[in-house]
Amino acid sequence: MTPALGDEIQPFLRRPTVSAAAAALLGLDLAISHLILLSRNVLDGGMIVSGLLDFRYAWNKGVSFSLFWQSSAFGSVALAIFQSFAALLFLRWAVRTDKPLLSASLSGIAAGALGNVVSRMIHGAVFDYFALHLGPVPLFVFNISDVLICLGVVGILVETIWPSPGTAQARDAEKASG
Secondary structure: OOOHHHHHHHHHHHHHHHHHHHHHHHHHHHHHHHHHHHHHHHHHOEEEEOOOOOEEEEEEEOOOOHOOOOOOOOOHHHHHHHHHHHHHHHHHHHHHHHOOHHHHHHHHHHHHHHHHHHHHHOOOOOEEEEEEEOOEEEEEOOOHHHHHHHHHHHHHHHHHHHOOOOOOOHHHHHHHHH
């Protein structure tokens, strides 16, 4: 069966949409981080949600949960290169999928990774500013980039568990259940 002309054009139309979404998320992330950094004297230590979320500034020279901590400029650049490469792979996947939730999730992960790369390249570390805690028990400090990455992972999990209607995966699941 020959694909319709629209089927051939759709991947090309997805590229600008995915790229624009990732760029918009990255821009929003950078703008919020910049505003919070400029307001650090006013906001640092400020409460957002009592007993749960505060502004606490930290410079993370590693990756998630401070893993792979780097104390050299070379290590910081190496992490930035790795994160950039990973972001490009996620964007490539986002453009190639026909699943809107998966594409949005992958774009969010890419934007979050690139947000952390930009912070690392400008400051030599990732600027984290939200402190999550349960009462007096601290959990972790994070930023908007980390939120984008986590939401992207949740989106991938949702798409995996409940596939988008009309996809081959959803049709197979429907056949198996009924």
